[in-house]
Amino acid sequence: MHTTGQILNGSEIFFECLRRENVEYIFGYPGGALLKVYETLHDVEDIRHILVRHEQGATHMAEGYARSTGKPGVVLVTSGPGATNTVTGIANAYMDSTPLVVFTGQVPSSLIGNDAFQEADIVGITRPITKHNFLVKDVKELAITIRKAFYLATTGRPGPVVVDMPKDVLAATCAFEWPETVEIRGFKPTFKCHKNQIEKAAHKIAKAKRPLLYVGGGVITAEASEELRTLATKYNIPVTMTLQGLGAFPGSHPLSMGMLGMHGTYWANQAVNNCDLLIAVGARFDDRVTGKVDAFATQAYKIHNDIDPTNVDKNIKVDLPIVGDSKDFLASLLEEMPEKTESHELWLADIEKWRKKCPLSYSVEPDSLKTEFVIEEVSKQTAGNAVVVTDVGQHQMWTTQYYTFMNPRSIISSGGLGTMGYGLPAAIGAAFGIKDRPVVLFCGDGGFMMNIQELVTAVYCKVPIKIFLINNSYLGMVRQWQELFHKEKYSFTDLAESNPDFVKLAEAFGCKALMADNPENAKEAIRTALAWNEGPVVVDCRVARKEMVFPMVPAGGAISDMLLARLNPKTMV
């Protein structure tokens, strides 16, 4: 620990700042522009550096860590290719409002703009995908810039911040000053909700006959699950959640309706269609949620709480916008609400009817393994208490349907950007953050190959993640769209001929590997995997190849027009 006023070089200042920001882990990869930093790191003992095998892996690990803990994830990469390799992860974190601070090395200040070796204008490249970014031009600015970066990444709507550090700045020296407070005049997020608006909202909720809570990731970020639970249960208001909102309300509760939207439950989407009051909390009316906007919740008076004013009236015009922190919103609302409202029995009975009419279902056959079965079985065996990480595609949507999320910060999934390759590194990052619950990864065979190199990281760090490789040897979601909407032209989605033997592959990485291809051996493999804590384990689940995810709202369709089962594409227009 260094003290204020001490003369330090940029690299020492860098670690001192991280220490003061209580950073536990850095996900990084060394390189030329960072040699000085790694020289200093050699003797740093209180911050753990995780050596990844590709910089994209570092960003997703940092995301997994951030989403599972609520703390900012920290990435350290070199200039040029090191920096550009982080771009997908940064964009992903931006879309899903995940707090990251990404430190990039840069060529020496004197060479910037000269097309120097390993130079890339990473500040320019990441401008549209960061909350903000900085180029540090003077070692005297380094500490305050790092302070600002952490403050910006974690305050208000979280997001990624990039700090670009030229090589000479990291070697230069100055007296270390740690700013205790940070003031950014252009950044003043509104936390406190407007009182009049809250009164109006309480009044509307008290009067509503068919109210519905539509809950997004903002509730989890704001740590407002308790308040949400009180509001919903005290006043009997059903709750539907977005992909990022799952777990905000316990999935086993009778008022939980699961996810809404494109692959949401039939009853959740019917409830949206029929509610007279929609209370959107920390959600942003994403197109995967709304489908055709003109047909979305047309009967409802719409209340929208979000900490980011740009989310209000962006996709859907609302009647009562309330900008502010979701925890403040829910807590203030509870204060304003009357002791008792209507019990909404008829409304809940309607929902029950829809639930019975089109339940989620799949068939169990002795010789064929279904993804739904694997997920449901993992859900049972972990009692809904695992931290569940997914990749992107069919298995991701099935996870939302068949895993019963009981706690907030339990689903870690690439929502906005839909990044294949996210799952494996994100699961590793989550496992660094969470030690008291199992970390489970569901990952398709396509996405698994996109960051397979990080299996090395998991093995050498002995990270006990349970990887359920949902292997249908297809890019299943693309294949589904090809079957439904593109004349069954299965163009470049069949991976059966080219896929490796995943059991052998995992073993080559030094990873425990199992195989399952029917419900019986899957049950057993799941049990074994959940009990194995020496390191990562891969279960190659060879699932039925041509299954499709239903229900489904075709892109741009109204959510009232869900496809409920496999249709014959030849009869479709």
Next chain:
Amino acid sequence: MKHIISVLVENRFGSLNRVAAMFSARGFNLESISIGETEDPEISRMTIVTRGDDQIINQVLKQLNRLIDTIKVTDLTRQPHVERELLLMTLKLSKTTQHEIFELINVFKGKVVDIKQKSITIEVIGSPDKINTSIDIFKPYGIKELARSGVVAIHRGE
């Protein structure tokens, strides 16, 4: 409808880029943008002319506010304000036209900033409407080159 938005931003490299890039990334119309230092050297004022319906302008204002380098965003359109643009224009000059050109410069309260044997460079200051009109009027005499500053605007004082 056309809107004039005044934005105070941190006077740092990249601030202009952040604003311009936000407009293109979100598909907002950007008719003109001008920037210059204010009385406080740490702050620049940007004047932006854009078009859109209320919903779009609402988003433009919020997205501008969301940028960390922006300090204050004001839609001047419906408030008392003054807007000006500067036009510099070089015209062909001949014995037969010079008399008329000089008269027109007076009509537009313009100035001659340079004159050569076969060309004349003038400046005109005014609202974008006035600038448009002056360009139309001078066009028949042969415009060799022109440059417009984009609009700058400010609140009227109390």
